[in-house]
Amino acid sequence: MTKADATVTHCLTSKLNRESQWTRKNSITRHAQETMDTLPATQIQDPHKKAKHLVKKSTTSIRDTFQKKWTDHLKGLAVQGQFVRVWQAVEADIQWKSLLFQLPPRIMQFVLNAIIDTLPTNSNLVRWKKRSNAKCDICNNKETLMHVLNNCASCLDRYTWRHNSILCHIKKFLAKDMPDNVKIYLDIPGQYKGISTVPVDIAVTNQKPDMVIIDNVGNVTLVELTVPFESNIIQAEERKKQRYEGLLNEITSNGHPTELITIEIGSRGLICKANADKLFKLTKKVKKVSRKQFRAFKNEITKVTVVASYIIFYAKFENQWVSPPLINV
Numbered sequence: 413m414t415k416a417d418a419t420v421t422h423c424l425t426s427k428l429n430r431e432s433q434w435t436r437k438n439s440i441t442r443h444a445q446e447t448m449d450t451l452p453a454t455q456i457q458d459p460h461k462k463a464k465h466l467v468k469k470s471t472t473s474i475r476d477t478f479q480k481k482w483t484d485h486l487k488g489l490a491v492q493g494q495f496v497r498v499w500q501a502v503e504a505d506i507q508w509k510s511l512l513f514q515l516p517p518r519i520m521q522f523v524l525n526a527i528i529d530t531l532p533t534n535s536n537l538v539r540w541k542k543r544s545n546a547k548c549d550i551c552n553n554k555e556t557l558m559h560v561l562n563n564c565a566s567c568l569d570r571y572t573w574r575h576n577s578i579l580c581h582i583k584k585f586l587a588k589d590m591p592d593n594v595k596i597y598l599d600i601p602g603q604y605k606g607i608s609t610v611p612v613d614i615a616v617t618n619q620k621p622d623m624v625i626i627d628n629v630g631n632v633t634l635v636e637l638t639v640p641f642e643s644n645i646i647q648a649e650e651r652k653k654q655r656y657e658g659l660l661n662e663i664t665s666n667g668h669p670t671e672l673i674t675i676e677i678g679s680r681g682l683i684c685k686a687n688a689d690k691l692f693k694l695t696k697k698v699k700k701v702s703r704k705q706f707r708a709f710k711n712e713i714t715k716v717t718v719v720a721s722y723i724i725f726y727a728k729f730e731n732q733w734v735s736p737p738l739i740n741v
């Protein structure tokens with residue numbers, strides 16, 4: 413250890429002596445000592461600067477070693493392995509992590525438990541020996557977290573409610589201060605005319621993209637929003653691309669340059685980088701937004717999603733579902 417005041421040195425020496433008795437010698441203090449001892453010699457003469465330099469070097473080394481050890485260890489565990497994969501997917505998204513801590517405590521707890529899959533799903537209750545079978549109380553299939561949040565065939569109205577809450581929030585953001593001549597149609601009763609969200613003068617179809625935006629020069633943007641379980645994001649995107657390929661070509665051949673933007677928001681609120689970029693592209697189709705406004709918008713989408721998933725999760729204890737008003741944040 414570098415020189416510190418007498419009390420600190422004494423404490424550290426005692427700690428090291430004590431830990432040298434341990435059979436598993438893997439404490440951070442010991443590691444720090446070993447790292448310090450093996451650091452290459454430095455030319456720095458000033459004792460204060462030298463100490464600072466050594467502390468910085470060893471801190472970096474210790475952090476890297478422990479982070480790797482921790483990640484490797486967790487990867488080996490079934491449940492936490494999932495956590496690490498999801499966490500790594502948003503590694504670059506510092507915002508999401510900080511947003512998490514701004515949520516009401518109950519919602520934050522829910523999201524953290526949802527990420528490491530430690531919510532009281534029937535599968536977990538069986539694992540914890542608190543229930544004899546893992547069947548879904550609503551449909552009788554095996555109840556995992558993915559089943560509750562995304563896959564229960566008897567809960568489609570709940571998922572539609574979450575989907576529409578997010579869709580309306582996106583529209584609300586786009587429509588605020590947008591140019592007068594831009595039109596937005598939504599696949600929500602009352603938000604489009606006729607049988608399709610695509611107006612008949614653009615194309616005659618019975619397909620209903622979630623959102624259709626027509627700008628002042630007739631360019632068309634079709635938007636499809638999906639709220640899949642995070643591990644199914646790629647499949648959701650592919651499915652939507654295939655479904656709208658024909659319609660896209662038809663509208664384009666009718667003289668309206670058309671683009672399809674698929675947006676996938678993880679049901680646990682994660683918006684990966686690729687989807688954040690697509691959302692930004694979508695907002696730019698309608699109006700100018702600053703990076704700051706966009707960040708706030710993205711955080712609001714995460715909030716709407718996690719609050720909706722929280723409500724859906726705890727509604728699993730109810731057979732009856734009456735859709736609450738769409739979530740407004």
Ligand SMILES: [Zn+2]
Pocket residue numbers: 548549550551552553559563564565566
């Ligand atoms: Zn079910």
